[in-house]
Amino acid sequence: xxxxxxxxxxxxxxxxxxxxxxxxxxxxxxxxxxxxxxxxxxxxxxxxxxxxxxxxxxxxxxxxxxxxxxxxxxxxxxxxxxxxxxxxxxxxxxxxxxxxxxxxxxxxxxxxxxxxxxxxxxxxxxxxxxxxxxxxxxxxxxxxxxxxxxxxxxxxxxxxxxxxxxxxxxxxxxxxxxxxxxxxxxxxxxxxxxxxxxxxxxxxxxxxxxxxxxxxxxxxxxxxxxxxxxxxxxxxxxxxxxxxxxxxxxxxx
Amino acid sequence: xxxxxxxxxxxxxxxxxxxxxxxxxxxxxxxxxxxxxxxxxxxxxxxxxxxxxxxxxxxxxxxxxxxxxxxxxxxxxxxxxxxxxxxxxxxxxxxxxxxxxxxxxxxxxxxxxxxxxxxxxxxxxxxxxxxxxxxxxxxxxxxxxxxxxxxxxxxxxxxxxxxxxxxxxxxxxxxxxxxxxxxxxxxxxxxxxxxxxxxxxxxxxxxxxxxxxxxxxxxxxxxxxxxxxxxxxxxxxxxxxxxxxxxxxxxxxxxxxx
Ligand SMILES: Nc1ncnc2c1ncn2[C@@H]1O[C@H](COP(=O)(O)OP(=O)(O)OP(=O)(O)O)[C@@H](O)[C@H]1O
Ligand SMILES: [Mg+2]
Numbered sequence: 001x002x003x004x005x006x007x008x009x010x011x012x013x014x015x016x017x018x019x020x021x022x023x024x025x026x027x028x029x030x031x032x033x034x035x036x037x038x039x040x041x042x043x044x045x046x047x048x049x050x051x052x053x054x055x056x057x058x059x060x061x062x063x064x065x066x067x068x069x070x071x072x073x074x075x076x077x078x079x080x081x082x083x084x085x086x087x088x089x090x091x092x093x094x095x096x097x098x099x100x101x102x103x104x105x106x107x108x109x110x111x112x113x114x115x116x117x118x119x120x121x122x123x124x125x126x127x128x129x130x131x132x133x134x135x136x137x138x139x140x141x142x143x144x145x146x147x148x149x150x151x152x153x154x155x156x157x158x159x160x161x162x163x164x165x166x167x168x169x170x171x172x173x174x175x176x177x178x179x180x181x182x183x184x185x186x187x188x189x190x191x192x193x194x195x196x197x198x199x200x201x202x203x204x205x206x207x208x209x210x211x212x213x214x215x216x217x218x219x220x221x222x223x224x225x226x227x228x229x230x231x232x233x234x235x236x237x238x239x240x241x242x243x244x245x246x247x248x249x250x251x252x253x
Numbered sequence: 254x255x256x257x258x259x260x261x262x263x264x265x266x267x268x269x270x271x272x273x274x275x276x277x278x279x280x281x282x283x284x285x286x287x288x289x290x291x292x293x294x295x296x297x298x299x300x301x302x303x304x305x306x307x308x309x310x311x312x313x314x315x316x317x318x319x320x321x322x323x324x325x326x327x328x329x330x331x332x333x334x335x336x337x338x339x340x341x342x343x344x345x346x347x348x349x350x351x352x353x354x355x356x357x358x359x360x361x362x363x364x365x366x367x368x369x370x371x372x373x374x375x376x377x378x379x380x381x382x383x384x385x386x387x388x389x390x391x392x393x394x395x396x397x398x399x400x401x402x403x404x405x406x407x408x409x410x411x412x413x414x415x416x417x418x419x420x421x422x423x424x425x426x427x428x429x430x431x432x433x434x435x436x437x438x439x440x441x442x443x444x445x446x447x448x449x450x451x452x453x454x455x456x457x458x459x460x461x462x463x464x465x466x467x468x469x470x471x472x473x474x475x476x477x478x479x480x481x482x483x484x485x486x487x488x489x490x491x492x493x494x495x496x497x498x499x500x501x502x503x504x505x506x507x508x509x510x511x
Contacts, residue, residue: 078397092388
């Protein structure tokens with residue numbers, strides 16, 4: 001990707017506190033269009049909070065987040081959420097709606113598309129994630145992997161420019177992880193900008209354009225996956241990687 | 254004059270049957286109107302009370318919203334914390350003496366029962382909303398829905414399912430408790446019974462009939478509500494499109510068949 005592009009997401013000096021607890025401090029991050037950034041780091045390091053600040057599910061205490069140069073807090077909420085989609089660890093499919101309606105609701109209410117058009121687009125994305133046959137199924141009738149694929153279709157149906165993933169495979173049984181990761185890979189091939197929080201180091205290594213390591217609310221180190229995984233510069237990065245790679249037995253250097 | 258219990262029952266039904274029926278009709282009318290209107294009030298109040306107060310919003314907006322929520326809380330506390338029989342007196346005579354508003358007794362009944370039920374419903378609905386996983390609201394927000402849209406399209410449909418028994422219960426309570434409205438001369442079944450009993454001073458026999466009427470009303474209502482609950486719990490199967498084992502399964506997908 002051309003990194004001389006002006007960034008699609010630009011985070012400057014972001015701070016976030018919960019009460020007295022500082023969860024993010026001085027985060028700077030630029031994400032150019034089309035780039036896939038994987039966020040890694042120990043539990044409690046603030047990865048989810050960072051994602052949630054980007055689409056304003058959390059309100060930052062200081063700093064600025066820009067989308068195409070525009071301060072996100074100044075953007076109309078509906079537009080912001082349509083442009084920056086989110087996929088959750090627990091899927092969070094609307095429990096009262098079937099798979100198709102899950103993908104239709106936002107299009108009609110937020111983008112004001114007609115029903116016919118929304119249904120058409122929903123069908124297209126359900127097909128892309130291989131879930132069209134289950135369009136009439138309610139969430140409680142689907143497996144975890146299927147739910148997550150519908151959740152991805154729901155996000156895609158809003159024509160987002162950026163998709164945020166918060167540990168999209170952590171709640172899945174091992175045999176379902178790949179079906180979701182391979183969907184995410186096809187999105188990368190389609191040129192979608194993505195920020196992905198993940199514990200899947202092998203995935204981060206081969207799918208990310210850039211890997212960012214966070215610890216204790218700070219952005220500690222970032223780089224190309226090859227460089228970061230094989231030759232981490234920071235001690236904390238090295239300690240984290242050796243711990244998690246040993247745990248996962250991925251056999252990286 | 255009859256000299257047996259059943260003799261009296263017979264005579265009373267002959268003489269006052271239509272009065273009893275009329276009273277039962279008014280009782281049901283008040284219960285239905287009060288429960289439906291109370292449910293709507295409860296939904297609205299619960300939606301308003303769950304509006305998130307964003308720390309990023311301007312100060313005047315936060316103060317306004319807080320104040321507004323406090324008013325709603327006071328409403329709920331006051332109407333749950335005082336007897337409906339007293340509320341009826343205060344509303345009816347308050348309107349008459351201070352607002353020069355001479356409501357018909359029936360209108361006052363609708364008003365009192367609706368507002369009273371609304372206070373209970375608001376708490377029931379709020380409980381229902383809290384029982385829905387909070388990921389649902391987050392996902393709705395993340396898709397771009399407003400608070401109102403997330404509530405009406407995602408949260409409340411799920412909440413209502415779990416609170417339906419409690420809502421039905423309010424209906425049954427209203428059938429019984431509308432009897433207190435006799436203090437403002439609403440012609441519901443208890444009021445009618447009192448008038449009927451006065452003529453022959455046969456209180457036991459008249460109120461025996463009244464009790465049967467109330468029981469039939471609440472029993473029938475309860476059964477009907479059970480059926481409705483069953484209906485609303487929805488289908489639990491779906492057809493896989495293109496399925497080979499189900500001859501009903503459509504093969505091709507077209508947006509128009511929705
Ligand atoms: N709503 C909240 N209120 C208070 N504290 C919170 C809240 N959300 C998160 N935190 C705290 O913020 C810190 C960072 O949490 P966060 O969920 O961002 O971490 P994470 O890196 O995503 O961890 P994990 O890998 O376990 O998901 C944690 O200490 C957490 O307890
Ligand atoms: Mg997290």
